[in-house]
Amino acid sequence: MTPKAFQDYYTDEFASCYGCGRMNKHGLQIKSFWDGNESVCHFQPKHYHTGGFPGYVYGGLIACLIDCHAAGTASAIKHRDSGREMGSDPPLRFVTASLHVDYLTPTPIGATLELRGNVKKIKGRKIIVGITLSAKGKVCAQGEVVAVQMPEDFSDD
Amino acid sequence: MTPKAFQDYYTDEFASCYGCGRMNKHGLQIKSFWDGNESVCHFQPKHYHTGGFPGYVYGGLIACLIDCHAAGTASAIKHRDSGREMGSDPPLRFVTASLHVDYLTPTPIGATLELRGNVKKIKGRKIIVGITLSAKGKVCAQGEVVAVQMPEDFSDD
Numbered sequence: 001m002t003p004k005a006f007q008d009y010y011t012d013e014f015a016s017c018y019g020c021g022r023m024n025k026h027g028l029q030i031k032s033f034w035d036g037n038e039s040v041c042h043f044q045p046k047h048y049h050t051g052g053f054p055g056y057v058y059g060g061l062i063a064c065l066i067d068c069h070a071a072g073t074a075s076a077i078k079h080r081d082s083g084r085e086m087g088s089d090p091p092l093r094f095v096t097a098s099l100h101v102d103y104l105t106p107t108p109i110g111a112t113l114e115l116r117g118n119v120k121k122i123k124g125r126k127i128i129v130g131i132t133l134s135a136k137g138k139v140c141a142q143g144e145v146v147a148v149q150m151p152e153d154f155s156d157d
Numbered sequence: 158m159t160p161k162a163f164q165d166y167y168t169d170e171f172a173s174c175y176g177c178g179r180m181n182k183h184g185l186q187i188k189s190f191w192d193g194n195e196s197v198c199h200f201q202p203k204h205y206h207t208g209g210f211p212g213y214v215y216g217g218l219i220a221c222l223i224d225c226h227a228a229g230t231a232s233a234i235k236h237r238d239s240g241r242e243m244g245s246d247p248p249l250r251f252v253t254a255s256l257h258v259d260y261l262t263p264t265p266i267g268a269t270l271e272l273r274g275n276v277k278k279i280k281g282r283k284i285i286v287g288i289t290l291s292a293k294g295k296v297c298a299q300g301e302v303v304a305v306q307m308p309e310d311f312s313d314d
Binding site: 016027 | 167215254
């Protein structure tokens with residue numbers, strides 16, 4: 001695995017995400033790395049990240065992990081394809097346009113979760129990332145995220 | 158609106174969800190009610206629920222809100238259609254089989270969010286719920302959840 005997380009290259013201005021911002025002390029601090037051509041993220045849920053059924057991980061947390069891991073993967077592949085070092089200027093940042101999660105089987109709480117990301121399609125400013133989430137070697141959820149590269153003059157107007 | 162939240166009828170055993178369990182003191186404590194034939198949920202994000210871009214709500218939080226509001230709505234409509242009071246025995250509980258969110262525009266942080274749920278389809282044990290999430294009167298995200306009624310002898314085998 002690469003030594004430094006994708007998210008730790010984000011500039012301070014963009015490092016406050018509740019899911020993956022290193023500067024958000026209340027947040028989940030999700031970290032993503034390259035492992036060859038796949039991106040990988042390990043996450044240990046807290047005991048209180050339970051879902052509606054005792055002993056299993058909250059599906060919303062799984063959605064959070066998939067969201068940030070995929071957006072980080074989109075940024076990383078864009079840097080790689082552009083021959084750019086992560087952290088170089090200007091930032092190549094992505095937002096999530098859509099998120100889809102299929103919950104295949106309940107995810108046991110207590111285990112470290114492993115997410116693996118694969119870039120499925122790149123079209124213009126849009127990158128589609130597929131994610132699997134596993135616990136104890138078993139795939140428990142699958143996700144697909146459409147990430148869109150932000151313009152430098154980002155605003156909501 | 159109905160006076161008592163759907164989630165507050167869940168039995169103690171199923172009230173520890175990080176998203177909507179009343180007994181999860183670390184959780185989001187999402188609450189859903191009927192407003193006629195629509196379900197409604199209001200949620201005030203914390204200042205630290207920011208996304209990757211300053212001033213906007215984290216998309217993963219939006220996914221959490223949609224997930225729990227939809228699952229609660231599925232349980233509520235099942236009770237209503239069955240002529241059953243919520244909280245009556247045995248529990249009619251649902252889990253999320255799939256979650257889809259389209260992020261239409263950035264959701265400003267600071268505003269109270271309003272989610273409205275509509276039951277789109279009921280087929281056997283499966284209920285499809287559509288959700289809109291608005292801030293300051295503007296729809297910022299749309300979601301669709303496939304919720305599946307759990308058997309009483311729930312296990313992951």
